[in-house]
Amino acid sequence: MDVTCIGIDLAKQVFQIHGVDHHGKAVVKKQLRRGQMLSYFRKLAPTLIGMEACGSAHYWARELGEMGHDARLMSPQFVKPYVKSGKNDAHDAEAICEAVSRPSMRFVQVKSVEQQVMQAEHRIRARLIKARTALSNEIRGLLGEFGIVLPASLTRLRRAIPELLEDGENGLLSDFRRLLCLLGEELRKLDDNIKEYDARIAQRAREDERIQRLLRVEGIGPVVASALVSAVGNGKQFCKGRDMAAWLGLTPSQHSSGGKSQLGRISKRGDKYVRMLLIHGARAALKAAENKEDARSRWVTGLAKRRNKNIATVALANKNARIAWSILSREETYRTAV
Structure with a gap:
């Protein structure tokens, strides 16, 4: 045939x-x-x-x-x-x-078994974090019905639950105290499960040489680095760093015609989970850059002053995505700018 x-x-x-x-x-x-x-x-x-x-x-x-x-x-x-x-x-x-059969078609790189295992760990961890957030909101909402208002902080919530159970004068009935105790135990179990996945991701980061090279970049930690590797592998399916940043939805959307270029907000296309992690990491790096004097820190802090912190955060995430492409595809080592 x-x-x-x-x-x-x-x-x-x-x-x-x-x-x-x-x-x-x-x-x-x-x-x-x-x-x-x-x-x-x-x-x-x-x-x-x-x-x-x-x-x-x-x-x-x-x-x-x-x-x-x-x-x-x-x-x-x-x-x-x-x-x-x-x-x-x-x-x-x-x-x-x-x-x-189209010569201009864009193709998705086939993931290895190891990449899919790593990606599965991230997906389960993300689901557990989402469940923990929902549970903490439910606990605060139920307590609010009894006039007890707690701040939106997991640390404060963990500390407040045993204090509320020991306080005999807060007006909580014994039946509700039992419910609160069960909810607190459920919250502790979710914390333990998330810590277990964090430990697995950290162990994998120590064993993978690609992740180790990514960890040198400010704003990229074990979770971000392993998520990048699980998503793009060696990154060679992209011709340049901007292509990977565009795939992650970190580049401006474009609506140009008649020789006039019109750029809008970031496109938010592609893998939203990796994009979210890169932006969270960039936000932490921006905060740390306020006390540094290297060229990279001066650039991002200057951008934050000229525009605003959110724009500077996304710009730094875009830069980190391009640096990550260079590290993965060219097997380079990150060099800190002086």
Whole structure:
């Protein structure tokens, strides 16, 4: 069978494939069950295979790549324009096959197993932090119904719970005290779980040479560095540092026409989790820069005075993203500006 390009519409159990020959004529249109996927593609000669970057896509790309196929992943938003009519699996597979053959198409780098494990740790940690925030807000809200108002601080909340349980004159009934005790125990368990994931991330940071080089940059700690490595790997899928900053949504959105350039706010595209971590790290670095006299610190503090601290924070996060690209893709070591 003369198949030069195949598009696969991924799913959990039923996969739709669409293959064309070197003339672009459709020669394969069929469905495969999950158990048939590997055996089917093992029989084919090495060919170009396109898939959308969605759930399980990196797994299938690795498996097909080991068979000698050229498996490429694409963002779904870049595939959508090639869907010719109503949405169904066959039309999606045809659109993927068409999109992957375009010479100007942008592809998503296939993640390694180690990257996905690291990314899973970050996702679980982020979920636990979100749950802890929700729980602390719930505790403060319930206490507010009894006239006890606590500040929005986890440290103050942890300290206040045992004090409230020991205070016999605050008007809290025994039933509510039992509830507060259970909520306090739940909060402690979430704290312990988050500390465990922080320790795992710190241990991985000590073992990964790429993360160690990133840690030299002001505003990039173990959590930020490991999240960057899990997201972009060696960063060689980007041609320059600005491309990675744009992928993270840290560059201005553009609406230019007729030779007139119009730049707006940052685009906020791409991986919002890594962008959030970079901005939080930049905010801490900006605060520390107030007591330093090196060129980098003078630049960011001067920008904060001319504009405002939020703009300076995002600008520093943008700069850190570009520096991280250079460190990862060129295997360089960060040198502090004098």
